[in-house]
Amino acid sequence: MLAPLLEARNLKKTFSAPGGAFAIGAASGVPAVDGVSLELAAGETLAIVGESGSGKTTLARMLLRLIEPDSGELLVEGRDFLAARGSQLRALRREMQMVFQDPFASLDPRMRVGSIVGEPLEIHEPNLARAARRARVVEVLRAVGLAEDALARYPHEFSGGQRQRIGIARALVLRPRLVVADEPVSALDVSVGAQILELLQNLQRDFALTYLLISHSLPVVAQLATRIAVMQGGRIVETGAASQILNAPAHPYTQSLIAAIPALPAS
Amino acid sequence: MCVPVVRNPSYDVAMAPLIELRGLTVEIPTPAGWIRPVDDVSFVLETGESLGLVGESGSGKSMLALALMGLLPPGAKVRGEAWFSGANASSASRVNLLALGEREKIAVRGRDIAMIFQEPMTALNPVMRVGAQIAEAIRAHEPGISREEIHRRVLAALERAAVPEPAVRARQYPHQLSGGLRQRAMIAMALAGNDESAPRENGAGGKPRLLIADEPTTALDVTVQKQILELLAQLRRDLGLALLFITHDLGVVAQVADRIAVSYAGRIVETGPSREVLARPRHPYTAGLLRASPQLVRHKLEPIPGAVPALTALPPGCAFEPRCALRVPECAAAMPELRDAGPGHTARCILV
Numbered sequence: 227m228l229a230p231l232l233e234a235r236n237l238k239k240t241f242s243a244p245g246g247a248f249a250i251g252a253a254s255g256v257p258a259v260d261g262v263s264l265e266l267a268a269g270e271t272l273a274i275v276g277e278s279g280s281g282k283t284t285l286a287r288m289l290l291r292l293i294e295p296d297s298g299e300l301l302v303e304g305r306d307f308l309a310a311r312g313s314q315l316r317a318l319r320r321e322m323q324m325v326f327q328d329p330f331a332s333l334d335p336r337m338r339v340g341s342i343v344g345e346p347l348e349i350h351e352p353n354l355a356r357a358a359r360r361a362r363v364v365e366v367l368r369a370v371g372l373a374e375d376a377l378a379r380y381p382h383e384f385s386g387g388q389r390q391r392i393g394i395a396r397a398l399v400l401r402p403r404l405v406v407a408d409e410p411v412s413a414l415d416v417s418v419g420a421q422i423l424e425l426l427q428n429l430q431r432d433f434a435l436t437y438l439l440i441s442h443s444l445p446v447v448a449q450l451a452t453r454i455a456v457m458q459g460g461r462i463v464e465t466g467a468a469s470q471i472l473n474a475p476a477h478p479y480t481q482s483l484i485a486a487i488p489a490l491p492a493s
Numbered sequence: 494m495c496v497p498v499v500r501n502p503s504y505d506v507a508m509a510p511l512i513e514l515r516g517l518t519v520e521i522p523t524p525a526g527w528i529r530p531v532d533d534v535s536f537v538l539e540t541g542e543s544l545g546l547v548g549e550s551g552s553g554k555s556m557l558a559l560a561l562m563g564l565l566p567p568g569a570k571v572r573g574e575a576w577f578s579g580a581n582a583s584s585a586s587r588v589n590l591l592a593l594g595e596r597e598k599i600a601v602r603g604r605d606i607a608m609i610f611q612e613p614m615t616a617l618n619p620v621m622r623v624g625a626q627i628a629e630a631i632r633a634h635e636p637g638i639s640r641e642e643i644h645r646r647v648l649a650a651l652e653r654a655a656v657p658e659p660a661v662r663a664r665q666y667p668h669q670l671s672g673g674l675r676q677r678a679m680i681a682m683a684l685a686g687n688d689e690s691a692p693r694e695n696g697a698g699g700k701p702r703l704l705i706a707d708e709p710t711t712a713l714d715v716t717v718q719k720q721i722l723e724l725l726a727q728l729r730r731d732l733g734l735a736l737l738f739i740t741h742d743l744g745v746v747a748q749v750a751d752r753i754a755v756s757y758a759g760r761i762v763e764t765g766p767s768r769e770v771l772a773r774p775r776h777p778y779t780a781g782l783l784r785a786s787p788q789l790v791r792h793k794l795e796p797i798p799g800a801v802p803a804l805t806a807l808p809p810g811c812a813f814e815p816r817c818a819l820r821v822p823e824c825a826a827a828m829p830e831l832r833d834a835g836p837g838h839t840a841r842c843i844l845v
Contacts, residue, residue, distance in 0.1 A: 277714035278672070385800040386550075415549040416741060420785035420796035442714065445744075445787035449794055472789055486719040487789060488744035491772050 229304035230265040231404060231436050232289060232322075237262045237298035239284055258284040259295070260460035268403070271430070271437040273447040273468070275483070276457035285457070286406050286440045290322050291315075320350045323397035327409035329389030333381040340377035343367060343395045350400055362399060369432065370395045370425060387418035391425065398433060408440040423449050444487060448472055456480045509578045509587055510537040511702055511735050512561075516573035517591075519553070519560050528804035530556040532759035533573070540579075540702070543729065543736040545750030545767060547743065547782075551801050553759040554739045558705045561590055561737075562608055563598040579702045580605050604634050607683035607701040611708035613675035617667040623678050624663025627651070630685045646685065653731075654681035655724055673717035676709060680724065684732070700732065707739045722748055743786050747771055752837075755779050758802055758812035761831065765838030775840035778813045811842070819844060 240257040259281045266272050276282040287293040289300065291307060300307040302318050310318055323346075326332035333342055344363045347354055354362075364374050370391040381389055390410065397405055410426065411419035427450065429435060441447050447454060448468065455465040456479065464477035475481045519531035530553035538544050548554045559565050561575055575590040580601055593601065610616045618626055627647045632638065638646075651659035654677040667675055684701055706725065710718035722745070729736055738749050746753055746767060753770045755763040755778065763776040774780040784795040799816040802808060808815055810825040817824065823843060831839040 277716065387800055415801065416743075416782055417549060417785045417797035418800060420787070420794040421798075423787070423794055424796055443787070444715075445789055448789050448791050449787050468791075482716055484789065486715045488719075488722070488742070488748040490744050490747050490783065490786065490788060491768050 228268075229301070231268045231303060232266040232438075233264070233299075233301040233304075234289060235263050235299040235301075237285065237288055237295045237300070239281075239288060239293065239295050257281075257460050259288065261298075262457075262460075262462055264455060264462065264465070266404070266436060266438060268436050269434065270452045271439060271450050273439040273441060273451035273454045274457055275441055275444060275447055275454055277442060277483075279459075280457040281460040282440050282457050283408060286324075286408055286438065289438065290324060290406060291319075292324075316350065320346075320400045321402050322404045322406065323400065323402040325390075325394055325397050325405060325407040325410050328413050329386055329393055330381075330413070332393055333389060335381055337380075338377065339367075339372075339379055339381065339384075339392055342381070342392060343399055346396060346400050363395075366395045366399045367392075369398065369429065385418070386414050387421055390414060390422050394422075394425065394429070398429065401433065403434070404436045404438065406438045406440070409442065410439070411446060412441070412443065419446075426450060444472065444483060456483070509576070511540045511542070511578055512538040512737075513576040514573065515576070517557065517560060517575055518572040519556050519565065520570040520572075521556075521566065522568050523805065525805040530759050530804060531560060534756075534761055535573075536754055536761065536764060538703070538735050538737060541729070541733050541735055543738060543749055543751045545746035545753045546737060546739045546756060547741065547746050547753055548756035549741055549782075549801055551758065551804060552756040553804075554756050555707050557756075558608065558707050558737065558739055561705065562602055562606060563590065563593065564602075577601070577605070577703075600634070603630060603683070604686045605701060606703045606705065607686075608705040608707065609676070609679050609683050609709050611711050613672070613679040614667060616679055617675065617682075619667055622664055622666055623670070624651075627663070627678075627682045627685050630682050634686050650681040650685040651678070653684065653728070654678070655727075656681060671717075672713055673720060676713065676717075676721055677724065680709075680721075680728070684728065701734065703735045703737065704728070705737045705739070708741070709738075710745065711740070711742070718745070725749065743771065743782060744788075755782075758807060759804060760812065760828070760841065762813065762841040763834075763839065764831070765835065769835065769838055773835075775834040775838065775845050776813075776842050777817045777819050777844075779840075781816075781818075 237259055238257060238261055239259045240255065262285055274282045274285060284293060288295045307318060340363055343366060344359055347359050347362060367376055372391055411422050414422060430437060439447060439450055451468040454468050454471040455462045456477065458479050464471065464475065464480045471480060475484055515535050517531055517534045518529060520527050520529050534557060546554045560571055565571065571591050576587045577590050578587050580588050624647045627650050628643045631643055631646050647663055648659045651662060656662050656674060656677045670678060686701060710721050713721060728734055740746050750767045753765065753767045754761050755776065757778050763770060763779045770779060774783060781797040785797055787794065797816050802812060810827055811829060814820050814824040829841050829843045831841045832845045834840040834845045
């Protein structure tokens with residue numbers, strides 16, 4: 227049997243509250259992520275769902291080693307990700323990219339779109355000729371639904387939905403296998419968010435991607451996820467196939483999340 | 494009175510709606526020229542009724558609320574009429590909110606019409622205790638009121654917003670409260686003028702008649718959102734408040750609104766009873782929004798192509814025409830009027 231693409235075992239992270247002028251009491255010692263284990267198989271979409279403070283964003287960042295866990299293990303296809311250094315770490319990192327929530331904050335306003343999307347190539351494939359790099363950037367821009375003339379323009383010239391497409395293009399330009407999407411549509415209008423969800427679906431097929439989707443919204447998750455893990459207070463309280471979690475939630479917290487969603491009347 | 498465009502205002506107080514907008518238009522100067530975020534909006538809101546104003550960003554829904562509160566940015570031009578029945582301090586049966594002087598506006602704002610916002614942290618003063626802020630809101634309308642009476646009213650306001658341990662919370666600062674409690678504190682502050690038992694003379698005090706809520710639950714977790722929506726429903730029942738609820742979320746509006754007005758690029762494009770509009774939308778934009786909304790059951794999402802047009806570059810005809818799957822050549826010629834689409838139901842589309 228193949229090792230999972232990504233496996234986490236008993237990950238823990240506690241942020242210490244620095245005692246400053248505004249520190250009230252001893253707030254340190256509450257773990258943000260408290261012993262999370264999960265497996266991500268190639269080709270699936272695992273959604274981590276939770277409310278604010280549940281630890282879902284900290285977990286996602288630890289899975290990419292953007293934050294180092296206090297303890298636990300992290301394996302990429304059976305290899306120890308936490309022990310990886312230097313060129314080995316760089317090689318693993320280019321397989322995993324992130325799409326961020328806010329397309330206004332996550333793009334450098336002073337860089338042209340061509341540079342924003344091409345930058346990961348400059349870092350990971352420095353020997354690539356200019357023309358070849360440009361061709362790769364144009365190709366990925368087309369894949370996310372943007373025309374070549376976007377290259378020379380700046381982020382502010384684009385709408386929120388187009389900016390999110392630029393962010394996705396930057397994440398895909400290295401042809402990663404895993405994409406972590408942190409609230410990819412929650413800053414967008416409904417009509418535009420649906421475009422991005424549809425795009426993510428199509429890209430998963432065309433680029434053979436594995437997704438880890440971080441979201442507070444079960445309706446959004448329902449559109450993409452094959453599996454769902456529900457987080458509360460730093461722990462996964464329920465995990466299972468998406469249809470099972472959405473239709474027959476077992477944990478009282480999952481049940482309360484589903485019951486709180488305002489439903490539309492049937493047409 | 495569900496007809497959205499009323500040509501002759503009713504002067505019979507008993508029959509007059511609480512709010513009657515006629516051709517409300519707001520124009521704002523921008524570096525790219527004048528824009529019209531609210532364009533010829535007419536609707537009525539009956540006493541105790543709940544109207545959901547639905548729209549995406551740039552639809553002008555918040556600007557409409559600010560116009561009613563007299564809080565438009567400097568330089569804004571307003572046209573049309575906004576008739577309000579039930580101003581506590583006014584002897585007239587109806588006042589035009591847009592024609593009030595600054596003093597009268599202040600008297601109406603916060604007392605007859607209360608407003609709550611999306612992000613309580615920006616509406617609350619971070620360096621002032623919660624209780625002191627509510628006290629300030631009470632004192633603004635009733636300057637002569639005693640210390641003891643203010644203290645009693647502050648606690649009553651927090652209790653009404655179902656804030657647990659009101660005496661403790663009143664002494665805390667906004668950052669010490671959770672997002673849900675902050676929203677409750679803001680609701681308490683907005684409705685602080687509403688006290689049945691308060692002594693009343695020459696128009697002091699009095700009941701708010703209308704609560705304007707601008708995306709009050711958008712920044713909240715879904716379980717907290719549910720609690721705030723339940724609180725608003727209870728306040729409506731207990732106080733007989735009318736509610737103008739502004740949101741982009743069709744699920745939320747289905748829960749809070751008796752009637753819906755859908756806004757697109759500054760214009761109302763569809764109005765009607767909420768169940769009717771959501772189950773049988775007649776405007777292609779409303780129908781498109783519904784098909785694009787993720788729901789718990791996985792369904793094939795059908796995105797609306799393109800984006801909301803910039804208010805500086807509106808198409809000459811129907812503003813939705815460039816994105817509309819059902820468009821015909823006439824759609825690009827002129828903006829259609831609101832047409833009758835069923836009992837109490839109108840849609841701004843030539844296909845209706």
